[in-house]
Amino acid sequence: MKALILKELGQPLIVSDTDDPKANGGIIVDVKAAAMNHRDVWITKGMYPGIKVPIILGSDGVGLYQGKPVIINPNHNWGESEQYQSSTYHILGLPTQGTFAGKVRVDADKIRPKPEHLTMEQAAALPLGGMTAYRALMTRCQARKEDRVLISGVGGGVALFAFQFALALGCEVWVTSGSDWKIAKAEEMGAAGGLNYKTADWKSFGKQTGGFDVIIDSAGGDGFMNLVKLCNPGGRICFYGGTRGNISKLNPQIIFWKQLSIFGSTMGSDKEFNDMVDFVDRHKIVPVIDSIYTLEGGNDAFLRMEKGLQFGKIVFNIQ
Ligand SMILES: NC(=O)c1ccc[n+]([C@@H]2O[C@H](COP(=O)([O-])OP(=O)(O)OC[C@H]3O[C@@H](n4cnc5c(N)ncnc54)[C@H](OP(=O)(O)O)[C@@H]3O)[C@@H](O)[C@H]2O)c1
Numbered sequence: 099m100k101a102l103i104l105k106e107l108g109q110p111l112i113v114s115d116t117d118d119p120k121a122n123g124g125i126i127v128d129v130k131a132a133a134m135n136h137r138d139v140w141i142t143k144g145m146y147p148g149i150k151v152p153i154i155l156g157s158d159g160v161g162l163y164q165g166k167p168v169i170i171n172p173n174h175n176w177g178e179s180e181q182y183q184s185s186t187y188h189i190l191g192l193p194t195q196g197t198f199a200g201k202v203r204v205d206a207d208k209i210r211p212k213p214e215h216l217t218m219e220q221a222a223a224l225p226l227g228g229m230t231a232y233r234a235l236m237t238r239c240q241a242r243k244e245d246r247v248l249i250s251g252v253g254g255g256v257a258l259f260a261f262q263f264a265l266a267l268g269c270e271v272w273v274t275s276g277s278d279w280k281i282a283k284a285e286e287m288g289a290a291g292g293l294n295y296k297t298a299d300w301k302s303f304g305k306q307t308g309g310f311d312v313i314i315d316s317a318g319g320d321g322f323m324n325l326v327k328l329c330n331p332g333g334r335i336c337f338y339g340g341t342r343g344n345i346s347k348l349n350p351q352i353i354f355w356k357q358l359s360i361f362g363s364t365m366g367s368d369k370e371f372n373d374m375v376d377f378v379d380r381h382k383i384v385p386v387i388d389s390i391y392t393l394e395g396g397n398d399a400f401l402r403m404e405k406g407l408q409f410g411k412i413v414f415n416i417q
Pocket residue numbers: 134135136137140226227230250251252253254255256257274275276277280295316317321338339340341342363364365403406
Protein backbone atom coordinates (compact mmCIF):
# COMPACT_ATOMS: atom_id res chain seq x y z
CA MET A 99 0.00 0.00 0.00
CA LYS A 100 0.98 3.64 -0.38
CA ALA A 101 1.67 5.56 2.83
CA LEU A 102 2.93 8.92 4.08
CA ILE A 103 5.76 7.94 6.39
CA LEU A 104 7.73 9.83 9.04
CA LYS A 105 11.14 8.16 8.86
CA GLU A 106 13.11 10.63 10.97
CA LEU A 107 12.06 13.36 13.39
CA GLY A 108 12.41 16.86 11.98
CA GLN A 109 12.79 15.53 8.42
CA PRO A 110 10.25 15.81 5.56
CA LEU A 111 7.67 13.05 5.31
CA ILE A 112 8.13 10.50 2.54
CA VAL A 113 5.47 8.82 0.38
CA SER A 114 6.42 5.24 -0.33
CA ASP A 115 5.08 1.74 -0.80
CA THR A 116 5.04 -0.34 2.33
CA ASP A 117 3.61 -3.66 3.51
CA ASP A 118 -0.14 -3.84 4.13
CA PRO A 119 -1.01 -4.00 7.85
CA LYS A 120 -1.96 -7.37 9.34
CA ALA A 121 -5.36 -7.73 11.00
CA ASN A 122 -3.93 -9.27 14.22
CA GLY A 123 -7.35 -9.88 15.69
CA GLY A 124 -8.72 -6.60 14.36
CA ILE A 125 -9.96 -5.52 10.94
CA ILE A 126 -8.43 -3.77 7.93
CA VAL A 127 -10.16 -0.65 6.61
CA ASP A 128 -9.42 0.60 3.07
CA VAL A 129 -8.82 4.27 3.85
CA LYS A 130 -10.45 6.73 1.44
CA ALA A 131 -9.88 10.00 3.30
CA ALA A 132 -7.88 11.03 6.38
CA ALA A 133 -7.54 14.32 8.23
CA MET A 134 -4.75 16.14 10.05
CA ASN A 135 -4.63 17.28 13.63
CA HIS A 136 -2.04 19.50 15.29
CA ARG A 137 -0.89 16.38 17.11
CA ASP A 138 0.56 15.10 13.80
CA VAL A 139 2.68 18.25 13.50
CA TRP A 140 3.84 18.04 17.13
CA ILE A 141 4.91 14.41 16.53
CA THR A 142 7.09 15.27 13.50
CA LYS A 143 8.92 17.71 15.77
CA GLY A 144 9.45 15.14 18.51
CA MET A 145 7.09 17.00 20.86
CA TYR A 146 5.15 13.92 22.01
CA PRO A 147 6.05 11.17 24.44
CA GLY A 148 6.82 7.65 23.17
CA ILE A 149 7.60 8.43 19.52
CA LYS A 150 9.08 5.56 17.53
CA VAL A 151 10.01 6.03 13.87
CA PRO A 152 9.34 5.05 11.16
CA ILE A 153 5.63 5.67 11.66
CA ILE A 154 2.55 6.33 9.56
CA LEU A 155 0.80 9.27 11.25
CA GLY A 156 -2.91 10.07 11.18
CA SER A 157 -5.67 9.62 13.77
CA ASP A 158 -8.67 10.54 11.62
CA GLY A 159 -9.97 8.40 8.82
CA VAL A 160 -12.89 7.01 6.91
CA GLY A 161 -12.87 4.18 4.44
CA LEU A 162 -14.51 1.02 3.26
CA TYR A 163 -14.96 -2.13 5.31
CA GLN A 164 -16.60 -5.03 3.52
CA GLY A 165 -17.55 -2.52 0.83
CA LYS A 166 -19.44 -0.20 3.24
CA PRO A 167 -18.34 3.35 4.23
CA VAL A 168 -17.22 3.53 7.86
CA ILE A 169 -15.85 6.20 10.19
CA ILE A 170 -13.05 5.27 12.60
CA ASN A 171 -12.97 6.01 16.33
CA PRO A 172 -9.26 6.73 17.04
CA ASN A 173 -9.43 5.64 20.71
CA HIS A 174 -7.48 2.66 22.04
CA ASN A 175 -8.19 1.45 25.58
CA TRP A 176 -10.11 4.47 26.90
CA GLY A 177 -11.03 2.23 29.83
CA GLU A 178 -13.95 1.82 32.22
CA SER A 179 -14.37 5.33 33.62
CA GLU A 180 -16.22 8.10 31.83
CA GLN A 181 -14.27 10.59 34.01
CA TYR A 182 -10.78 9.87 32.69
CA GLN A 183 -8.86 7.57 30.35
CA SER A 184 -6.97 4.44 31.45
CA SER A 185 -3.19 4.40 31.90
CA THR A 186 -2.84 2.36 28.68
CA TYR A 187 -4.93 4.79 26.60
CA HIS A 188 -3.50 5.84 23.26
CA ILE A 189 -4.64 7.29 19.98
CA LEU A 190 -4.48 5.82 16.48
CA GLY A 191 -1.36 7.10 14.67
CA LEU A 192 1.12 6.73 17.58
CA PRO A 193 2.33 4.21 18.61
CA THR A 194 0.07 2.22 16.24
CA GLN A 195 0.27 2.94 12.50
CA GLY A 196 -2.21 5.62 11.44
CA THR A 197 -4.56 6.60 8.66
CA PHE A 198 -2.26 8.44 6.19
CA ALA A 199 -2.12 5.25 4.11
CA GLY A 200 -4.16 3.05 1.81
CA LYS A 201 -5.08 0.69 4.65
CA VAL A 202 -5.23 0.82 8.43
CA ARG A 203 -5.70 -1.81 11.10
CA VAL A 204 -8.25 -1.04 13.83
CA ASP A 205 -10.20 -3.00 16.44
CA ALA A 206 -13.54 -4.22 15.08
CA ASP A 207 -15.50 -2.16 17.65
CA LYS A 208 -13.85 1.09 16.52
CA ILE A 209 -15.85 1.55 13.32
CA ARG A 210 -19.41 2.67 12.71
CA PRO A 211 -21.31 3.61 9.55
CA LYS A 212 -20.31 6.97 8.08
CA PRO A 213 -23.04 9.62 8.56
CA GLU A 214 -24.88 9.64 5.24
CA HIS A 215 -25.07 13.42 4.89
CA LEU A 216 -21.26 13.71 4.83
CA THR A 217 -18.82 13.09 1.99
CA MET A 218 -15.80 10.89 2.72
CA GLU A 219 -13.63 14.01 3.19
CA GLN A 220 -16.13 15.71 5.50
CA ALA A 221 -16.53 12.58 7.62
CA ALA A 222 -12.74 12.10 7.81
CA ALA A 223 -12.51 15.56 9.38
CA LEU A 224 -14.70 14.58 12.30
CA PRO A 225 -13.30 11.95 14.72
CA LEU A 226 -10.51 13.40 16.89
CA GLY A 227 -11.49 17.06 16.70
CA GLY A 228 -15.20 16.36 16.99
CA MET A 229 -14.76 14.08 19.98
CA THR A 230 -12.43 16.51 21.79
CA ALA A 231 -14.80 19.42 21.20
CA TYR A 232 -17.84 17.38 22.25
CA ARG A 233 -16.35 16.32 25.58
CA ALA A 234 -15.05 19.82 26.36
CA LEU A 235 -18.30 21.60 25.53
CA MET A 236 -20.99 19.07 26.43
CA THR A 237 -19.56 16.80 29.11
CA ARG A 238 -17.14 19.06 30.93
CA CYS A 239 -18.84 22.46 30.56
CA GLN A 240 -22.41 21.08 30.31
CA ALA A 241 -23.26 23.78 27.77
CA ARG A 242 -26.95 24.62 27.42
CA LYS A 243 -28.99 26.74 25.03
CA GLU A 244 -29.13 29.64 27.53
CA ASP A 245 -25.33 29.93 27.76
CA ARG A 246 -23.34 32.65 26.05
CA VAL A 247 -20.27 30.83 24.71
CA LEU A 248 -16.79 32.00 23.68
CA ILE A 249 -14.61 29.81 21.46
CA SER A 250 -11.00 30.99 21.46
CA GLY A 251 -8.84 30.49 18.35
CA VAL A 252 -11.77 29.54 16.14
CA GLY A 253 -9.46 28.77 13.19
CA GLY A 254 -8.40 25.51 14.85
CA GLY A 255 -9.81 22.11 14.01
CA VAL A 256 -11.19 21.34 17.48
CA ALA A 257 -12.25 24.95 18.09
CA LEU A 258 -14.33 25.04 14.93
CA PHE A 259 -16.19 21.89 15.98
CA ALA A 260 -16.86 23.37 19.42
CA PHE A 261 -18.18 26.46 17.62
CA GLN A 262 -20.48 24.43 15.34
CA PHE A 263 -21.73 22.27 18.23
CA ALA A 264 -22.51 25.33 20.39
CA LEU A 265 -24.42 26.90 17.48
CA ALA A 266 -26.36 23.66 17.03
CA LEU A 267 -27.32 23.81 20.73
CA GLY A 268 -28.80 27.24 20.06
CA CYS A 269 -26.25 29.19 22.14
CA GLU A 270 -25.13 32.74 21.42
CA VAL A 271 -21.54 32.11 20.32
CA TRP A 272 -18.61 34.53 20.08
CA VAL A 273 -15.11 33.77 18.88
CA THR A 274 -11.51 34.95 19.04
CA SER A 275 -8.84 34.43 16.39
CA GLY A 276 -5.47 35.81 15.37
CA SER A 277 -6.89 36.54 11.90
CA ASP A 278 -9.69 38.99 11.13
CA TRP A 279 -10.68 36.95 8.06
CA LYS A 280 -11.25 33.88 10.24
CA ILE A 281 -13.53 35.93 12.51
CA ALA A 282 -15.42 37.12 9.43
CA LYS A 283 -15.86 33.49 8.32
CA ALA A 284 -17.16 32.52 11.76
CA GLU A 285 -19.63 35.42 11.61
CA GLU A 286 -20.86 34.17 8.23
CA MET A 287 -21.47 30.80 9.92
CA GLY A 288 -23.47 32.34 12.76
CA ALA A 289 -21.08 33.83 15.32
CA ALA A 290 -22.49 36.85 17.15
CA GLY A 291 -19.09 38.55 16.77
CA GLY A 292 -15.40 38.16 17.42
CA LEU A 293 -12.17 39.61 18.72
CA ASN A 294 -8.65 39.40 17.32
CA TYR A 295 -6.50 38.17 20.24
CA LYS A 296 -3.42 39.86 18.75
CA THR A 297 -4.91 43.36 18.93
CA ALA A 298 -7.51 42.76 21.61
CA ASP A 299 -9.12 45.28 23.92
CA TRP A 300 -10.41 42.65 26.36
CA LYS A 301 -12.17 45.10 28.67
CA SER A 302 -14.40 46.58 26.00
CA PHE A 303 -15.01 43.08 24.58
CA GLY A 304 -16.35 42.12 28.01
CA LYS A 305 -18.65 45.15 28.05
CA GLN A 306 -19.75 44.60 24.44
CA THR A 307 -20.64 40.92 24.94
CA GLY A 308 -21.88 40.89 28.54
CA GLY A 309 -19.33 38.18 29.46
CA PHE A 310 -19.49 34.42 28.96
CA ASP A 311 -20.97 31.42 30.72
CA VAL A 312 -18.83 28.89 28.85
CA ILE A 313 -15.35 29.39 27.35
CA ILE A 314 -13.48 26.78 25.31
CA ASP A 315 -9.73 27.34 24.86
CA SER A 316 -6.65 25.55 23.54
CA ALA A 317 -4.06 28.29 23.95
CA GLY A 318 -3.43 28.57 27.71
CA GLY A 319 -0.43 30.87 28.30
CA ASP A 320 -0.68 34.22 30.05
CA GLY A 321 -3.61 35.22 27.82
CA PHE A 322 -5.69 32.72 29.77
CA MET A 323 -6.25 35.29 32.52
CA ASN A 324 -8.18 37.43 30.01
CA LEU A 325 -10.62 34.53 29.62
CA VAL A 326 -11.03 34.20 33.38
CA LYS A 327 -11.91 37.91 33.55
CA LEU A 328 -14.45 37.50 30.73
CA CYS A 329 -16.22 34.68 32.54
CA ASN A 330 -19.57 35.41 34.19
CA PRO A 331 -20.31 34.27 37.77
CA GLY A 332 -20.83 30.50 37.79
CA GLY A 333 -19.04 30.23 34.44
CA ARG A 334 -17.13 27.23 33.15
CA ILE A 335 -13.85 27.27 31.21
CA CYS A 336 -12.40 24.20 29.55
CA PHE A 337 -9.02 23.87 27.88
CA TYR A 338 -7.81 20.90 25.87
CA GLY A 339 -4.52 22.34 24.58
CA GLY A 340 -1.67 24.55 25.72
CA THR A 341 -0.39 26.07 22.50
CA ARG A 342 0.79 29.25 24.30
CA GLY A 343 2.45 27.38 27.16
CA ASN A 344 2.12 27.62 30.93
CA ILE A 345 -0.34 29.90 32.65
CA SER A 346 1.87 31.82 35.05
CA LYS A 347 -0.55 34.61 35.97
CA LEU A 348 -3.72 33.26 37.48
CA ASN A 349 -5.67 35.30 40.00
CA PRO A 350 -7.26 32.94 42.55
CA GLN A 351 -9.52 35.69 43.98
CA ILE A 352 -11.34 36.20 40.69
CA ILE A 353 -11.82 32.46 40.28
CA PHE A 354 -13.23 31.77 43.74
CA TRP A 355 -15.26 34.96 43.99
CA LYS A 356 -17.02 34.31 40.69
CA GLN A 357 -17.44 30.59 41.57
CA LEU A 358 -15.77 29.58 38.32
CA SER A 359 -15.04 26.00 37.25
CA ILE A 360 -11.93 25.38 35.17
CA PHE A 361 -11.64 22.01 33.45
CA GLY A 362 -8.95 20.19 31.55
CA SER A 363 -10.14 17.77 28.91
CA THR A 364 -8.57 15.19 26.64
CA MET A 365 -10.17 13.38 23.72
CA GLY A 366 -13.31 11.49 24.82
CA SER A 367 -14.63 8.06 25.75
CA ASP A 368 -16.00 5.60 23.19
CA LYS A 369 -19.47 6.61 24.40
CA GLU A 370 -18.69 10.27 23.73
CA PHE A 371 -17.41 9.39 20.27
CA ASN A 372 -20.73 7.73 19.48
CA ASP A 373 -22.75 10.52 21.11
CA MET A 374 -20.78 13.06 19.05
CA VAL A 375 -21.41 11.26 15.75
CA ASP A 376 -25.12 10.92 16.67
CA PHE A 377 -25.24 14.66 17.48
CA VAL A 378 -23.60 15.53 14.14
CA ASP A 379 -26.05 13.22 12.36
CA ARG A 380 -29.08 14.64 14.19
CA HIS A 381 -28.17 18.28 13.52
CA LYS A 382 -26.79 17.56 10.03
CA ILE A 383 -23.57 19.38 10.97
CA VAL A 384 -21.05 19.56 8.13
CA PRO A 385 -17.38 19.86 9.14
CA VAL A 386 -15.54 22.76 7.52
CA ILE A 387 -12.84 21.57 5.13
CA ASP A 388 -9.96 23.98 4.66
CA SER A 389 -8.14 22.10 1.91
CA ILE A 390 -7.75 18.66 0.38
CA TYR A 391 -4.34 17.17 -0.48
CA THR A 392 -3.06 13.90 -1.90
CA LEU A 393 -0.50 11.99 0.18
CA GLU A 394 2.15 13.31 -2.24
CA GLY A 395 1.31 16.83 -1.03
CA GLY A 396 1.82 15.75 2.59
CA ASN A 397 4.66 18.12 3.41
CA ASP A 398 2.69 21.10 2.04
CA ALA A 399 -0.28 20.08 4.16
CA PHE A 400 1.89 19.88 7.30
CA LEU A 401 3.40 23.29 6.54
CA ARG A 402 -0.04 24.82 6.12
CA MET A 403 -1.06 23.62 9.59
CA GLU A 404 2.26 24.61 11.14
CA LYS A 405 1.81 28.16 9.84
CA GLY A 406 -1.81 28.24 11.06
CA LEU A 407 -3.09 29.24 7.62
CA GLN A 408 -6.11 26.95 7.75
CA PHE A 409 -9.74 27.56 8.62
CA GLY A 410 -11.18 24.11 9.19
CA LYS A 411 -9.68 20.73 8.60
CA ILE A 412 -6.84 19.76 6.28
CA VAL A 413 -7.80 16.47 4.63
CA PHE A 414 -6.02 13.83 2.53
CA ASN A 415 -7.88 12.19 -0.32
CA ILE A 416 -6.47 8.68 -0.53
CA GLN A 417 -6.88 6.60 -3.70
N1 LIG B 1 -6.29 17.20 24.74
C1 LIG B 1 -6.71 16.70 23.61
O1 LIG B 1 -7.36 15.67 23.54
C2 LIG B 1 -6.44 17.46 22.34
C3 LIG B 1 -7.11 17.10 21.18
C4 LIG B 1 -6.89 17.85 20.04
C5 LIG B 1 -6.00 18.91 20.08
N2 LIG B 1 -5.32 19.19 21.22
C6 LIG B 1 -4.38 20.32 21.27
O2 LIG B 1 -5.14 21.51 21.05
C7 LIG B 1 -4.39 22.44 20.28
C8 LIG B 1 -5.15 22.77 19.00
O3 LIG B 1 -5.25 21.60 18.22
P1 LIG B 1 -5.91 21.61 16.76
O4 LIG B 1 -5.68 20.29 16.16
O5 LIG B 1 -7.30 22.17 16.84
O6 LIG B 1 -4.91 22.67 16.09
P2 LIG B 1 -4.99 23.63 14.86
O7 LIG B 1 -6.12 23.21 13.98
O8 LIG B 1 -3.62 23.73 14.28
O9 LIG B 1 -5.34 25.01 15.56
C9 LIG B 1 -4.40 25.77 16.29
C10 LIG B 1 -5.19 26.71 17.13
O10 LIG B 1 -4.39 27.54 17.96
C11 LIG B 1 -5.08 28.81 18.04
N3 LIG B 1 -4.24 29.79 18.65
C12 LIG B 1 -2.94 30.06 18.39
N4 LIG B 1 -2.52 31.07 19.20
C13 LIG B 1 -3.57 31.41 19.99
C14 LIG B 1 -3.78 32.37 21.02
N5 LIG B 1 -2.81 33.18 21.45
N6 LIG B 1 -5.01 32.45 21.60
C15 LIG B 1 -6.02 31.65 21.19
N7 LIG B 1 -5.87 30.71 20.23
C16 LIG B 1 -4.66 30.61 19.63
C17 LIG B 1 -5.48 29.03 16.60
O11 LIG B 1 -6.47 30.02 16.43
P3 LIG B 1 -6.62 30.98 15.11
O12 LIG B 1 -6.11 30.19 13.93
O13 LIG B 1 -8.07 31.27 15.03
O14 LIG B 1 -5.80 32.21 15.40
C18 LIG B 1 -6.07 27.65 16.35
O15 LIG B 1 -7.33 27.51 16.99
C19 LIG B 1 -3.02 21.77 20.03
O16 LIG B 1 -2.15 22.20 21.05
C20 LIG B 1 -3.33 20.31 20.19
O17 LIG B 1 -2.20 19.55 20.55
C21 LIG B 1 -5.53 18.49 22.35
